[in-house]
Amino acid sequence: MRRALITMALLGCCLSTAGGQAPLTDLRQIAGLTPGQAAQKLPVDLQATVTYPRPSDKNLFVMEDGLGIYIKTNPDWSLLPGDLVHIVGVTSPSYRTTILASSVRFLAHGAMPKPRRVSYEDLIQARFDAQYVQIEGHVLAAAMDTSTVYQSLRMKVKVPNGIVEGIVANPGKLIPEALTDAEIRMTGISAGDFDSRMQLAGVWLYINSWADLEILHPPASNAWSLPVIPTDEAIFSLRNSNQSDRVHIDGTLTYFEPGSLAVVERQGTGMLVETKSELPLHAGDGVEVIGFPEVSDDQVHLASGELRPVPQSTASKPQKVEWEDASAGHFSYNLVSMEGNVLAEVHDSRVDLYILQANGRVFSATLRHSSSDAGADDTARSSHAIQVGTRVRVTGVCFVEPGNHWRDRLWFTVRMRSPADIALLEPPPFWTVTRLAWMMTLLVAISLGAAGWVGLLRHQVRQQTLIIAQKSEEEYARERRQAELEQQRSKILEQISSSEPLPKVLTAITATVSARLDDAPCWFDLDGLPEETWSEGGRLPNAGMETVSQTLSALDGTSLGRLLASPPAAIREDAETFAALRIGVRLAELAIDTRRLLSDLRHRSEHDLLTGIPNRFSMERHLEQILIHSIQAETSFGVIYIDLDLFKLINDRFGHRTGDLYLQAVTQRMKAQLRGADILARIGGDEFIALVPDLRSRAGAEEILVRIEHCFDTPFEIEDALIHGSASVGLAVYPDDGASMEELQRHADAAMYAHKQDKRSRHIFRDNSRALSL
Secondary structure (H helix, E strand, C coil), X not given: CHHHHXXXXXXXXXXXXXXXXXXXXXXXXXXXXXXHHHXXXXXXXXXXXXXXXXXXXXXXXXXXCCEEEEEECCCXXXXXXXXXXXXXEEEECCCCCEEEEEEEEEEEECCCCCCEECCHHHHHCCCCCCCEEEEEEEEEEEEEEXXXXXXXXXXXXXXXXXXXXXEEEECCCCCHHHHCCCEEEEEEEXXXXXXXXXXXXXXXXXXXXXXXXXXXXXXXXXXXXXXXXXXXHHHHHCCCCCCXXXXXXXXXXXXXXXXXXXXXXXXXXXXXXXXXXXXXXXXXXXXXXXXXXXXXXXXXXXXXXXXEECCCCCXXXXXXXXXXXXXXXXXXXXXXXXXXXXXXXXXXXXXEEEEEEECCEEEEEEEECCCCCCCCCHHHHHHCCCXXXXXXXXXXXEEECCCCXXXXXXXXXXXXXXXXXXXXXXXXXXXXXXXXXXXXXXXXXXXHHHHXXXXXXXXXXXXXXXXXXXXXXXXXXXXXXXXXXXXXXXXXXXXXXXXXXXXXXXXXXXXXXXXXXXXXXXXXXECCCCHHHHCCCCCCCCCCCCCEEXXXXXCCCCEEEEEEECCCHHHCCCHHHHHHHHHHHHHHHXXXXXXXXXXXXXXXXXXXXXXXXXXXXXXXXXXXXXXXXXXXXXXXXXXXXXXXXXXXXXXXXXXXXXXXXXXXXXXXXXXHCCCCCCEEEECCCCEEEEEXXXXXXXXXXXXXXXXXXXCCCCCEEECCEEECCCEEEEEEEECCCCCCHHHHHHHHHHHHHHHHHHHHHCCHHHHHHHHHHC
């Protein structure tokens, strides 16, 4: 039956495309198209197996011959995983080539392909994009997503070396609370999370149903049973590289945007929580929170947070604060109230924005419509006839922009919860533009003879008022923009002084320069650095755009490349344009020189300057890593202690220069006897240690020891000297000869000393001494 359906579909395809361009029928051909070819909307006539159908998101993934692809189509179908379908459409460019389907027709139901076991590296490098894969990990957070008609479950899962976001389309009997801290195996479609430029920004796994999620190990304990701690102690559980301990806090919910963020306050201290939770919670509710502490922009918050209500809570009262305290960051994420005069207001479908002035200082207050309480008091919203000049009191959570709070004043926003959080204190002055207009209208009615003059005066007053208001708004916008640019510059200097990667610093520099040039494209063209170091550094221009540039120079005067920009023609030759470029150049030069200096210092601290091989410090670090690996993998490794015989005699006989050259030559010979993964380090004047990991048996290490000893059989020709060298060697093997670094080194040293004594007893030293004297 299935074969007959396939034959009929192919026949229909041939008839429909006769006389036109032949459609692509092989998924391998489609996947191999370049973005330029895919943009030509090439016809497609394809049969494939459905691996993930999601009508609510208009998602459809299919596979054929081990390859997968994403289909964009209208959700007018009812398909199941494993369905064989006939797809007609055209190609479209994206991160990978996709198909815009005009028709998706069911042919037969079959089996799903066998999932491929993958690693995080496979997913983040998109090696199996749109394919049916399987991976194991630890659930950090789980929450139901009720934002669409089709309920789904979202998870954040920690896998080895990374984080994977999972979405279960049909969660069935899955309970989010039972998944937190569980070890699971997920089977689904590999996909990416993309930024606005369609660059890969994360990893998603689309899971068809609860049956594709297997709990390998349930949680050892309920995450909600963790002891409740004060919010200011959450930082105690911070660790690097996603290793932070989960913490449990409680308090009063002071702000909540479902599916995005929440702020919880306890005893006057607020904590920002990133959460996917969409529970019906509101400001003033008592809540418990579990999550992982993180620090970004010098502020502590909880990531992967989960919330649940508690029956009792202590209401948080807003604290009245002044601009000086708020701009210093003292009340970040706390519930505050402030008073000021309205300078301007903006309203759109997402936010109500008010620019306020308090004692000559400017700040903003916003009401986001995504807040859980934004629509709680529509009567309050309609009754507030707020005009410019009105004195108001705003209540909300203080959100502080990133910056150096030790040195600068920071921009902050009072984020209100509902329309009731803005209260009118004093009306604007009586003689407003509106009242003046009414007075003019009355005078026109009384004095018909002066109607023309009054109308002209009214028009002039309005024009002047608009000009003054526009200039005021522009001035405030200019001041805020200047403050933001100074904050960006300070942040870049902090990044240069930190261990931030160079590409991230260069990207921040080009973003700052671009902002000063009216968001013009800005990029680096650098010499002598790998392209991946700087190619992400900004927006590139369109072909044919005119550019301006400034040259970067190293400390020795050599050129490092250029910083280029393509500003609008109106400011291309403006002095401010070149000033912005010069600032970007100086910051980039400082960043590059600093990274080179740090790299050189790091290399010098870990390597022997004479031989170029690792020093004692680096050897001990490698030895510790090999020991940990061997304990975990239950493997063995060897430590070979090497002491050069009669090295002092060589220095005395031929001089220290010859001795140094001899050490370099000995190092090269011994390295040639080692395997690729082995490590040779110089730990003293004439002492070396060789680390031999992943041994199958002791005989493997003994073979390398013999090769090292015999590499001295051939004399060394050092300038005009012929040196008959030799070395005493000793071997220690983990775990037979010791279970710690100190035991292994002592055993290898003792074995070397015994070897040296044995050679003395056999008069080998005397023979070598005679050879040196000759």
